[in-house]
Amino acid sequence: MQVKLNVVVCAAVAAFAGTVSAQDMIVKIGHVGPVSGAQAHYGKDNENGARMAIDDLNAKGVTIGGKKVKFELVAEDDAADPKQGTAAAQKLCDAKVNGVVGHLNSGTTIPASKIYNDCGIPHVTPSATNPKLTQNGYNTTFRLLANDNALGAGLALYAVDALKLKKVAIVDDRTAYGQGVAEVFKKTAMAKGIQIVDEQYTTDKATDFMAILTAIKSKGPDGVFYGGMDAQAGPMLRQMEQLGMANVKYFGGDGICTTKVIELSGGAKTLDNMVCAEGGASLAKMPGGTAWKARYDAKYPNEFQIYSPYVYDAAMVLVNAMVKAGSADPKVYLPFLAKTDYQGVTAKIGFEPNGELKNPAMTLYTYKGGKKAALN
Structure with missing residues (x-):
């Protein structure tokens, strides 16, 4: 045993x-x-x-x-x-x-x-x-x-070439991301002849944008660029609709380019006017x-x-x-x-010597009928 x-x-x-x-x-x-x-x-x-x-x-x-x-x-x-x-x-x-x-x-x-x-x-x-x-x-x-050089510039070129916008207001959340992508958009847009009619700032914790949107509305822009994330973009879109800004185009980088923003915007009509950019190909591509x-x-x-x-x-x-x-x-x-x-x-x-991705793609998206769809 x-x-x-x-x-x-x-x-x-x-x-x-x-x-x-x-x-x-x-x-x-x-x-x-x-x-x-x-x-x-x-x-x-x-x-x-x-x-x-x-x-x-x-x-x-x-x-x-x-x-x-x-x-x-x-x-x-x-x-x-x-x-x-x-x-x-x-x-x-x-x-x-x-x-x-x-x-x-x-x-x-x-x-x-x-x-x-x-x-x-x-x-x-x-x-x-x-x-x-x-x-x-x-x-x-x-x-x-x-990186944001591609995203901000791509959005600015689309605003000029495809949408023929003339006057745009810019808002950013003062983070490294939000401020950075907004600066690139501004630089490219101005070089292409767009007039920046107002610049406003918020934080990545804010949810009430009525004051800055009221100030922006008084300048009569045909577009608003937001540098930040969807937790702010959603409420901002709702409040733009409440202020009668339903026809104003709304732009942003990959930070707002989520499916969650559909929910966060509460079904606002302004979501249909949103164009955002991601630094890569669409899933289908x-x-x-x-x-x-x-x-x-x-x-x-x-x-x-x-x-x-x-x-x-x-x-x-x-x-x-x-x-x-x-x-x-x-x-x-x-x-x-x-x-x-x-x-x-x-x-x-593959990587460039500085660590950047070689030959990065960029995709623009819009939202139609409550769904995210690639533009390119």
Whole structure:
């Protein structure tokens, strides 16, 4: 009896040892986004994309340097706040994650990028679009979509060439993202002959815009550009309708270009006048967009916003570099990340020397009948 028991125990120990040796390498991928606060719907969508990538990687049985890998997601919440963003970045550095996907906002990503650079951890943002992000010279920083130079300019050109607008008012939320995209729009619009009749400012926490909209209405613009996020754009569209501004065109970057804005606008007629831009191809035109979205919706029903396909690709790009380098050590795989040549869900991915995406696409969208539709 004792011999049999020993045999059983030894077999169990051997089986356990086999399990451990089969997964003898843990790779941690960090993700940071606002999963609390007014922008939580963006953050949850992004985190879903990261979790989907981790699940797919673990299902594939990826090996790095001949060792089978178990991937783990280390998710942090920055609530779209720069201070929380830097704290989250330091936490990921202290946890010695192997790479980071994030952050969502330019205002959190720009200060966090210095922390990642200082601790030598590569990070790929799926959504921060302020051009200043890649101007600090950090070789650890990469962006997976077009920046605001493309978005702001594209919207301004559409306002002039397609809609023939003459007078536009500008509002921004004073964040790095909102102010940045508004400045690019203004510069391009003025160069094309549009008159900027008013400039107003708000915050990324505000919901009452009656005072600034009343001031704007008195200037008689045929368009309003808003640099900010959908949590403000929705109420602003409702209040424009209340003020009799239903015929005024409304523009913005990817921050307002969500499905959530339909709900946030409360069905306002002004939503039909909205044109927004995203720094990538529409899902239908992404190389793997339609199939990927079907899988996403099955796993996370009614949670898709904008950026989760880019988050998914960002995680895959990090791991692709690790596999090619034969190492998950950031110092070893970073040069391979810089030379990325990867077919992702969103695009064929490669980076410029400064970390910007090569040949980024841009898509304009409008909203008709309560549905988001691509214009190009």
